[in-house]
Amino acid sequence: MNYWPLLGIAVIVIGFLLRFNPVPVVVCAALTSGLLAGIAPLALLALLGKSFVSSRLLLLFVLTLPVIGLLERAGLREHAQRWIGQLRGLSLTRLLMGYLLVRQVLAMFGLTGVAGAAQTVRPLLAPMSEAAAEKILPTLSDADRDEVRAMAAATDNVGRFFGEDVFIALGGVLLIQAFYTQHGIELSPLAIALWALPTAVAAFVIQSARVWLYQRRLQRRARADDVPASKDG
């Protein structure tokens, strides 16, 4: 067996460790593996070009940018933050758990494209989460704000990933079925999809617990901030 193409992986690892710009690193890795596997340079070039244009749908999110840009200039984020700030009963945990549930259920019905980092997190969920965190700890630092936004994006990803494999007609399940069919094992998509449910529930519980723990950390810091202040007074 030819083990030389594995050097492409080494290129990736070294490139990321040395913090080079990932774009040329990835292209170098592709060229390394391809050439070491004995693919002719022109054929490799064609493979690269063809694969690149075949995955154009990965850039669909840029179509949301003009809408988001226009709304943000008109104060969408400020309004979302003010509104959440006024809602008494809506804590950070409840906001993110609610979103997680909706995202997971939508993904279970195959509707992964409905929400996402560009569609819902940047314009709505991230500023709302920031406002909910600010209600707990008014002195949020910039690093805290980054953490809260990242938490919103993480919740979106977890909801999507651990919902979509429950849907029978989406990539994951069909890929599993196709693999087994090729190797002479016949399975119905439903039988495969069903077994994604236990982990989907576990993922919901775990992500909710982590958001709750984060909220509790903020609450502790808020109390610690209060104590010296009251002593001063």
Place this chain on the structure above:
Amino acid sequence: MLRVEYAYWLIAAFLLYAGVRNLRDRQRWRAAFWLLLGLLFASGDAVLAQQAAGNDLPAQLAGGGVIVLALLAPRLRRLTHAHDVGNEARRRSALRLGHRLFVPALLIPLVTLLIALLGPHLAIMGYAVFAKPQIVLTGLALACVIALVAAARVTRAPMQDGFFEGRRLLDAIGWATVLPLLLAALGQVFTQSGVGNAISGLTSAWLPTGSALACLLAFALGMVIFTVIMGNAFAAFPVMMAGIGLPLLIQQHHANPAILGSMGMLCGYCGTLVTPMAADFNLVPAALLELRSPYGVIRAQLGSAMAILAANVMLMYLLVFR
């Protein structure tokens, strides 16, 4: 009939617009990057059609274009535009418009949802309105167009302000936009180069195959590590199944194929949560949310990924050998 290809043309038009604006601002490298990417998007259908017809030249040219993109990427430095409307103006506008601002933002998921549900049945005079492949994504593109019109009405701003602001956001995201496409291409090259077979060859050489638990752990961790390397669980799955899952777990230790496949794939998803190679889920959102660290989203996901992986492997061990 509305096809997803129309969405690619819209993207191409927007990228070319961003390129031209940058050219006017004398940002030459940035302009070249967006113009070249716009050309690749506009010519994509032709490239694929020619390739299918046996003419490799356009695909080779596109491959050359990809390499030029990679050379341009390090030259795109982060920049802040001076034209940004101030905080105070935004706050006043937010007070004036109130909840009306939510309408266009919510139109994006709602219209997408409607088209996903009703689109396949929609027909005018017997002709289907939407093409079946990728109908959700076609719906998303149409939803963005409708939401842009609505946003222009709500904010009483001309539509080209939307392109202007959109281009500002696109510049802020920068080279991270193309990383998902490049990683998809890398996955293809790895597959063609036999990287997967080499890895499973190495793994099975040292694995104690007599122990069901050892095989299961090797399979689960292999899914995670391979997904971390490839950035995609779908690429890891066939490799790990062919290497360990099918010959050792199913044929030798009689694991249930449905459970092994389903939960094995989910091990891979835990890997997706922690790898920069899954740029569209991890690095692009970090750029979109303007986090200072490109790895901020991964850091927020690390704890969840480890806990879900542990739960998943435990459930798998309990269920798969019944």
